[in-house]
Amino acid sequence: MSDVAGIKKAAILLISLGTETSAEIMRQLPESYIQKISYEIANIDYVNPDEVDEIATEFLEMAQAREYVLDGGVEYARNLLNMALGAQRAKEVIDMLNQIQLRERPFDIARKADPQQLTNLLLHEQPQTVALILCYMQPDKAAMILSQFSIEKQAEIAERIGTITRTTPAVIEKIEKVIETKFSSFVDNETESVGGVHTLVEILNSVGRSTEKNIISMLEEKQPELADEVKANLFTFEDIVGLERGDVQKVLREVDNDQLALALKGVSEDIKQFIFQNLSSRAVETLQEELQFMGPARLSAVEEAQQKVVAVIRRLDEVGEIYLRRGEQDAVIS
Template sequence: MLNKKTNLTGRQKAAVFLIAVGSEVSSEIFKHLREDEIEQITFEIARLDKITPEDKEKVLVEFNELMMAQEFISNGGIDFARGLLEKALGNQKAIDIINRLTSSLQVRPFDFIRRTDPQHLLNFIQNEHPQTIALILSYLDPQKASNILSNLPHTIQAEVAKRIATMDRVSPDVLREVERVLERKLSTLASEDYTSAGGIDSVVEILNLVDRGTEKTIIEALEEEDPELAEEIKKRMFVFEDIVLLDDRAIQKVMREVDNSDLAKALKSVDTEVQEKIFKNMSKRAANLLREDMDFMGPIRIKDVEDAQQKIVNIIRKLEDAGEIVVARAGEDELVM
């Protein structure tokens, strides 16, 4: 009797199955797969070295069992399929097959929609037929589905709810066709109309590249209009790791303002390049003492590290505002000494 399991992955099993059924049948199967699926399985076929007769038989038996279960489910649902499989193969075997099949089916219908931004999804489906909307919502988790239903036009909310309530089994072929059409439409819309833009990270990236005068003018104006936003932007503009951009003289000036305990904490989680930049701008004795402090304090909370780093960043910003140090930025003229 064959072992129930093989060490093959799902894609490897698909490759073994296609080899076993021959090129003619395989080419027909490929007509029903997406290009990326064909590419992945072809890659696995190319990678397969030798297939043992035992592995081939296991894959074919598993395929036959899953097809049998799929047909039973389509005809009468999970419970009906489980009952027939128990009679044919025994209780434990039936449970194994149903679990395997349902777990693979759970990620299939409208998986691309579950990964879509809710607002994007709402804009996309609200002009679809109520039956299509009902079908989509029935495959989303209840929280996401309820949010979308609440934001649909009032004129169709009740109709969609009614269609969800009265929906019966849906043919896998119909599901696949609806899914294929919707995925194509959604990907077209996404590429044309829904490119992400803006946000704090975007403005930080821009401000980090402008000259200091322009940056200062913009930040001061934002501080007047929206102090919280201005503060959030300032926090992100110069991160602690950017200290490597300072020249040695600037780092030495910063070090004179920094508490040793804060410096030890701030250096705990950074890479070697940042640590060495600091150490080389200290005396050998001071650098050794700092290393000892870092070792002695042991593990510390991430929040404590970030707070210490922020204190040092604030000192750097204060010294820059006072004109005592220069933070290199793109777009500014280099100094000629």
């Protein structure tokens, strides 16, 4: 969504809310935005009711998504939005929210830097500084940079990322100024909850299996609890649709029917159909019947059931029974 499109949407939303409410909202905005929105309002002669409904719905979904993210993080928001909106719409809302948040984050200059040049400079920085910067970067780019460090440094940086909870604006600003000074000679220009397990997981989901295994192995030695939490989150239940048919069937043979029914509670129809397609007609009939008569279930119970299915997937992957696709292509051994 471009700035112009965003400003126009804001203008249409304010028009639909009425004079009194709009005036109250406008008073809370920066002067520069008040001028831009006022210009758009002045140049709008007619608003299509369907367009108003669409923009109002988008605003409510984005507001809801922001609230979920603040409550429990991106994965928590994604799970709740999947249940409320369906997988496709939930992905669109999360993607839009991520784009907006990226424009608000610090370290813009590092986000636009050439990955190799950025790596060359970060190789000489302290692990805690590298970790902080990677927290604000695109996961695939952060993964590319992380894989260039030595195995020991990778683990140390990963540990820092996984244990960061909060960082003061003053620290961020100080580091950002230093980085901008170093990068200003070759970067054109153009990544706040910082760090934590989910940030580390996003990065590890984009690196190759060897890099991931090295980092996990080192974390298991230094911080076993962090390693366990990272491993539990590396593959989400929704990712099961990316498995090969034969692999899915191997997983489902090791999952208790009651556990599978609870895990499917509230997921999108696409995921349910994918599971049904990999079961016998009798098993599908039994599973559908159990889902029908299950009744309401606590979100925590559903998530626990889904995590047990994920644990089976991870175990089968580790022993080579199934294959999980990763960020890097496997090397070919002749």
